[in-house]
Amino acid sequence: MATDADMSKSIRATRVNHMNAVIENLDESVAHFRRLYGAELVVDLPQREWNACLIHVGRVIIELFAPHAFLLNARYGPHYLGVEYQADVDEVREVVAAHGVRLIRDIGAAVHTHPADCFGVAFEFYSGDFHERDWPLLDGPMKPPAFWRDEHPLGLTGLKGYTIAVEDIAAASAFLQSFLGAEAAYEAPRPAVSARAVGLQAADAVIELVTPVGDGVIERHLRRYGEGIRSTVFAVCDIERARRHFIAEGVDLVPGDSPGAFAVPAELNQGLMFEFSE
Incomplete structure (x- = not known):
């Protein structure tokens, strides 16, 4: 033990x-x-x-x-x-x-x-x-940050973090702080998805733990998949610029789990949810 x-x-x-x-x-x-x-x-x-x-x-x-x-x-x-x-x-x-x-x-x-x-x-x-x-x-390195930020229509600036859907948010937070040395960054309600969130900074990305407080997409996600990573969160320099790209591509976007974010739903993205946030 x-x-x-x-x-x-x-x-x-x-x-x-x-x-x-x-x-x-x-x-x-x-x-x-x-x-x-x-x-x-x-x-x-x-x-x-x-x-x-x-x-x-x-x-x-x-x-x-x-x-x-x-x-x-x-x-x-x-x-x-x-x-x-x-x-x-x-x-x-x-x-x-x-x-x-x-x-x-x-x-x-x-x-x-x-x-x-x-x-x-x-x-x-x-x-x-x-x-x-x-x-x-x-034939060399990956495209540099300046290309994705300034030239690509999404205006991507890197990995903001990823979300993990959990049943016991206090236990998950304690585990990640002990195991990964993650540092508590914030706690916030997520009423749009009937959930609450705890943000943890681990290395160069934020882990957002989300747990349901009622019937909603997080509760349904846990019923379907169980605990685990729910989405990758991409950082963008201008959320409306990023939104215009997907609209031009004919993608039906949905609200992200956090305020101001939007998502490409898993069913339109090879089974993987991508979120975008400033």
């Missing part, structure tokens, strides 16, 4: 390397993200269990996992699997053990935690960086 002294150890993450998501059809998903967001295909990662790849949109990298046979995933469908942070993997193993968290995958250079021990999130940790390197498929 982990002691209080053990539990005081936290992972010292530097940044979010990428979000991780399970999708049904890799080629269709890549084509969709290229068409609607101008995504860059960074690297193809075929493996025995699945085909995977990294795509890049506005300084946000997403690893897409497509199982070769979708039968075992079909009932649950496409969803966010987790998130990878840059951190010292040897230190991560110590903290994971101290917290009594299981590893569901360990490939040496990177580890994934068991989502059942982490409020539905498979946290991945890797000591390297993905943003500041050359990629053979791109």
Whole structure:
């Protein structure tokens, strides 16, 4: 059993390397993200269990996992699997053990935690960086921040954060503060979605925990998917400029979970909800 002294150890993450998501059809998903967001295909990662790849949109990298046979995933469908942070993997193993968290995958250079021990999130940790390197498929680095901010119609400025839907928000907040060294940033009601939120700063992104306080989209999300990551939140320099892009593309937007944000709903986005916020 982990002691209080053990539990005081936290992972010292530097940044979010990428979000991780399970999708049904890799080629269709890549084509969709290229068409609607101008995504860059960074690297193809075929493996025995699945085909995977990294795509890049506005300084946000997403690893897409497509199982070769979708039968075992079909009932649950496409969803966010987790998130990878840059951190010292040897230190991560110590903290994971101290917290009594299981590893569901360990490939040496990177580890994934068991989502059942982490409020539905498979946290991945890797000591390297993905943003500041050359990629053979791109013949160099990814497009720079200035391109996404100034030239792309969405005016993207990076990853604002991601949301996690949870049943017990106090327990989830305490866990992330202990496990990831996250710092409490805010608490806020979310009446539009019949929920309340707790914001935590972890490394370079905000984790927003949301829990239902009545019938609404968060309560229905938990019934459908259980606890886990609900959305990726992209930061934009001008919310109305970003909205105009999607309107021009014929996308039916919905309100985001937080005031002033909007979302591309999962059913129009290969099963993954994207939110946009200034």
